[in-house]
Amino acid sequence: MSGRIPKQFIDDLLVRVDIVDLIDSHVPLRKAGTNYVARCPFHAEKTPSFSVSRTRQMYHCFGCGVSGNAISFLMDYSHLGFVEAVEDLAAFVGVEAPREEQGGGSPVSAREDVSRLYAVMEQVAAYYAEQLRGAEGVKAMDYLKARQLTGEVVREFGLGYAPNGWDGLLGRFDRQSLIDAGMLVVRDDGKVYDRFRGRLMFPIRDKRKRVIGFGGRVLDDALPKYLNSPETVVFSKSKELYGLCELLQKNSRPGRILVVEGYMDVIALAQCGVENAVATLGTATSKTHIDLLFRFASELVFCFDGDSAGRQAAWKATEAALPALKDGRQIRIMLLPGGHDPDSLIRTEGQAEFRSRINGALVLSDYFFESLSAQLDLTTIEGRAQLMAAAKPQLEKIPAGFFRDMMWRRLGEMASSRLVDVPENKATLRSVIGGVAGKAAQKRPSLVRRVLALLIQYPWLQSVAVRRDLSLEGLQYAGQELLNDVLRKVALEKPENGAILLESYRGSSYERAVTALAGMELNVPEGGEEAEFAGALTQLRRQVRQEKLSELLAKDGREGLTLEEKQVLRALLKESM
Structure with missing residues (x-):
């Protein structure tokens, strides 16, 4: 869909929505003082640590540290992208998200076109499901019975049948909508015919449960065996x-997701109790797929046939996975015994044995080095050199972190070479330093952090700084850049609450810091925000000025001051008297 959602609409939406009502519709909340609490939906816990503030229109979990506004909640809880979350939030309050016009196209008509495609795809799916139960669907139904699928799982996945005629859809649904949705093939002479004919149909749904495409399987020896919808606006x-x-x-929050190769594998596994399987749509597993799945689970298991084609697919998936392997993520590779796919194997061995195979699957690091070294003689210099030549380009794809460091070290151990140096890992150093700094901050709260947290959670406090002339201009201190940016943004945009200010930092370099401060516990009584902010800001001014005074006095005694520094020193001494 073309066009961006106007910022003013998003701000107005965050004013209009009540985050307590929104979250309560997904996670039941109970009143606790001025806030509402529940057990956190983002991590397992026994006692409630998830707090929602109606005043600030934000939530924070004191267990896992997650914070955000209404849009953030929908993105994390419902696994939506930003635009999808805004659209769902708009629907929650009964309005439609507008789009800014780009390049002369009508944003209204663009939305209507997309809605039209979703509608026709839903209607086509219902038509195919109806045909499966009719006289023409007997052959498809017999195939499903032969595959031992129950009526319950057939209905759950919405399976259907595309009749063998050339115009089964054309007489029932809008012609142009079917063309735009990829359901009709347009010939050179302008005539059209049904893309799917005589096939068992698998509706493909997006995360919002909308039918966006289809996969079709033949019921005889015709080719291609599987046919997917073409690329469209929605697919x-x-x-x-x-x-x-x-x-x-x-x-x-499945924790672990099993990635298999076929539609029928997903369905058969679900029927046998393994309900965490997905399949790619006739394409190789990509980094896009992997990043998507890691939004929902911290561990992925790639399940491939044990034949040559399966091993090739496993290696391609490994190559695609390396750039996505940040710390905290894990991938396993599961190769099946010869002659089996997941469907046949789970029916032969049973669910318990199949799950045991999943648990015993090779972690990606072991699979990676075993695959590269399988045909090499590592007792020779030549073999070790070949290993280094093959591994180094792949390891360079891994994002900075502890996992990357350990993979490089393992290469060095296997190659028995001191030539393999772990590349400088600034991200790892930052995480270590940040952890130490974080612990220190817990012991000795920073005045700057408290001032920032108060300002982010209660943006109207910016007027207090102006009214009481509590400026920090001309002074230098840690956190100065962020505090100045927040003060400037609040003065310019005048956000009505912290949720709107938080949203304005989405995608910026300050987003992580602002989100953390938005969730910082302040323990300020209701109505005491102004006094707390003025007091903290006054203390910060005094502290920064005292540090500057001490610095100048020390320098004056050591080497003397410039004319400008002497003027600053006199001003500070005057203020301290």
């Missing part, structure tokens, strides 16, 4: 995964 097979919608409906 891109390189960005979608079959079965993800159904998985998330049962478990929004």
Whole structure:
């Protein structure tokens, strides 16, 4: 869909929505003082540590540290992108998200076009499901019975049948909508015919449960065996995964996701009790797929046939996974015994044995080095050199972090070479330093952090600084750049609450810091925000001025001051008297 959602609409939406009502519709809340609490939906806990503030229109979990506003909650809880979350939030309060016009197109008509495609795809899915139960669907139904699928799982995944005629859809639905949705093929002479004919149909749904495309399987020996919808405005097979919608409906935080190769594998596994499987849509597993899945689970298991094609697919998935392997993420590779796919194997061995295979699957690091070294003689210099030549370009793809460091070290150990140096890892150093600094901050709260947290959570306090002339201009201190930016942004945009200010930092270099400060516990009694802020800011001014005074006095005694520094010193001495 073209056009951006106007910022003013997003700000107005965050004023209009009540975050307590929104979150309560997903996670039941109970009153606790001035806030509302629940057990956190983002991590497992026994006692409630998830707090929602109606005053600030923000939430924070004191257990896992997650914070945000109404948009952030929908993105994390419902696994939505930013635009999808804004649209859902707009629907929650009964309005439609507008779009800014770009390049002369009508944003209204663009929305209507997309809505029209979703509507026709839903209607087509219902039509195919109806045909499966009719006289023409007997052959497809017999195939499903032969695959031992129950009526319950057939309905859950919305399976259907596309009749063998050339115009089964054309006489029932709007012609142009079917063309735009990829359901009709347009010939050179302008005539059209049904893309799917005589096939078992698998509706492909997005995370919002909307039908966006189809996969069709032949019921004889015709080719191609599987046929997918073409790329459309609402469907891109390189960005979608079959079965993800159904998985998330049962478990929004599965922890582990199994990636298999076929639609029928996903369905058969679900029927046998393994309900955390998804499949790519006839494409190789990509980094886009992997990043998408890591939004819902910290561990992925790639399941491939054990034949040559399966091993090649496993290696391609490994290559795609390396750039996505940040600390805290894990991938395993599970190769099946010869002659089996997941469907046949789980029916042969049973669920317990199949799960045991998943648990015993090779972690990606082991699979990576075993695959590269399998045909090499590491007792020779030549073999070790070949290993280094093959591994180094792949390891360079891994993001900075502890996992990357350990992979480089393992390469050095296997190659018995001191030539393998762990590349400088600034991110790791920052995380270590940040952790130490974070612990120090917990012991000795920073005045700057408190001033910032108060200002971010209660933006109207910016007027207090102006009214009481509590300026920090001309002074230098840690956190100065961020505090100045927040003060400037509040003065310019005048956000009505902290949720709107938080939203204005989405995607910026300050987003992480601002989000953390938005969730910082202040323990300020209601109505005492102004006094607390004025007191903290006054203390900060005094502290910064005293530090500057001490610095100048020390320098004066050591080497003397410039004319400008002497003027600053006199001003500070005058103020301290």
